[in-house]
Amino acid sequence: MTDLQWFLAIGGAAAGTYVLRAAPFLWIPLRDVGRRYVDFLTYVSFAIAAGIVSKALLLDGGRLVFGMDTCIKFIGLAVALGFYRWIRNIPLALFVGAGSAVLIRWLIN
Amino acid sequence: MSADVKRGIKAGGGVAPTFVAIFIGVGIAAEVADLPPLASLLSTVAIFAAPAQFAMFDMAMQDHALLQVISVGVLVNLRFFVMSLTLANFFDEVPRARLTYWAQFVSASSYLVTFFQSRRDEPVDLFDFYRGVVVMTFTAAIVGTAIGVMIGAGLPALLAFGATLFLPIYFSLLLIGETKGRFEIAAVIIGLLFTPPLELLLPGWGLFVAAIGAGVIVTAAKR
Numbered sequence: 001m002t003d004l005q006w007f008l009a010i011g012g013a014a015a016g017t018y019v020l021r022a023a024p025f026l027w028i029p030l031r032d033v034g035r036r037y038v039d040f041l042t043y044v045s046f047a048i049a050a051g052i053v054s055k056a057l058l059l060d061g062g063r064l065v066f067g068m069d070t071c072i073k074f075i076g077l078a079v080a081l082g083f084y085r086w087i088r089n090i091p092l093a094l095f096v097g098a099g100s101a102v103l104i105r106w107l108i109n
Numbered sequence: 110m111s112a113d114v115k116r117g118i119k120a121g122g123g124v125a126p127t128f129v130a131i132f133i134g135v136g137i138a139a140e141v142a143d144l145p146p147l148a149s150l151l152s153t154v155a156i157f158a159a160p161a162q163f164a165m166f167d168m169a170m171q172d173h174a175l176l177q178v179i180s181v182g183v184l185v186n187l188r189f190f191v192m193s194l195t196l197a198n199f200f201d202e203v204p205r206a207r208l209t210y211w212a213q214f215v216s217a218s219s220y221l222v223t224f225f226q227s228r229r230d231e232p233v234d235l236f237d238f239y240r241g242v243v244v245m246t247f248t249a250a251i252v253g254t255a256i257g258v259m260i261g262a263g264l265p266a267l268l269a270f271g272a273t274l275f276l277p278i279y280f281s282l283l284l285i286g287e288t289k290g291r292f293e294i295a296a297v298i299i300g301l302l303f304t305p306p307l308e309l310l311l312p313g314w315g316l317f318v319a320a321i322g323a324g325v326i327v328t329a330a331k332r
Contacts, residue, residue: 001169001175001178003145003148005175006144006145006148006169007148007151008175008179009165009169009175009178009179009182010148010151010152010155010156010165011155012175012176012179012182012183013155013156013161013165013178013179013182013183013186014152014155014156016179016182016183016186017156017157017158017161017182017183017186017189018212018213020183020186020187020189020190020193021186021189021190021192021193021212021213021215022193022208022209022212022213023190023193024190024193024194024196024197025193025196025197025200025205025208025209025212026205026208026209026212030194030197031197031198031201033194034194034195034197034198035198037194037328038198039328039331040324040325040328041191041194041195041198041324042195042293042296043292043293043296043323043324043327043328044191044195044296044320044321044323044324045195045220045221045224045320046284046288046293046296046297046300046323047296047297047299047300047304047319047320047322047323047324048188048192048217048221048300048316048320049221049225049280049283049284049297049300050280050284050296050297050298050299050300050301050304051300051301051303051304051315051316051319051320052217052221052276052277052280052304052316053277053280053281053284053301054300054301054302054304054305055304055305055308055315055316056273056274056276056277057277058305059305059308059309062308062309062312063309064305064309069270073274073277076274076278077277077278077281080278080281080282081281081282081285084282084285084286090123090279090282090283090286091119091122091123093278093282094123094275094278094279094282097274097278098126098271098274098275098278099271101270101271101274102267102270102271102274105267105270105271106267109267
């Protein structure tokens with residue numbers, strides 16, 4: 001693609017994406033739809049958060065992976081959850097979990 | 110700066126490392142697709158959605174028509190509609206002129222972190238909180254893209270591995286703390302189990318389809 005085509009592609013995708021993002025904020029009838037289906041949207045929100053977790057743990061580059069890295073990710077997650085149960089501090093548990101996974105991977109390699 | 114914006118910035122800090130890592134990938138992919146560096150940064154500023162950017166770069170390399178590249182970029186982002194629909198419930202009192210600007214920064218993270226905050230008993234201005242989260246995520250995206258463009262494929266593998274762990278661990282911690290009752294647990298289980306296979310079947314759509322499916326099934330079961 002030429003530079004001009006790239007800028008057109010980015011502009012077009014950005015405009016379309018902005019409409020999707022902004023319509024529920026700016027168009028009042030859509031706000032009413034959101035209010036009416038608040039239960040549905042709550043469950044969708046939980047499922048999206050859960051899906052992001054399982055996708056990050058099990059998929060890599062669009063492929064299902066069950067290698068050493070997957071085990072290390074699960075260990076990091078378990079450490080973070082265990083630590084959170086103990087200290088109830090999300091940022092600290094986050095860094096301890098991710099840090100322990102990095103440490104294990106560094107030691108193995 | 111209000112206390113709630115600061116609170117949002119702090120909460121957004123939990124996902125910022127993953128944002129940097131993901132957008133380093135965007136910067137690298139943009140280099141591979143031969144985008145001008147300015148266009149790489151512009152794509153993050155204007156689209157601010159890594160999956161769509163990856164899809165567009167990939168299609169452009171396969172010589173698809175301009176309209177197809179644009180269509181894919183928009184369709185991959187359909188999920189933002191549902192996210193904004195949810196957020197709109199929290200921003201009822203906010204003037205539309207302000208929302209016109211801040212709507213641009215809806216992402217899975219800014220939406221979910223704000224959503225989980227809405228479920229806590231603390232009295233928080235959710236719009237200020239959302240803006241705080243956006244300050245972190247958007248900055249992280251720009252920084253990540255710039256690094257990706259500069260270093261190409263030279264990022265140490267260990268660093269990349271560690272950075273990508275922040276997002277799943279952070280959302281796991283939020284889910285553990287916030288999921289209440291059997292219907293929400295059911296939605297979480299459906300999301301956990303069905304997203305990977307659906308993502309394999311429908312690349313780029315699995316997360317969205319699994320979440321909508323979970324919403325439909327659990328809402329129907331509740332009624």
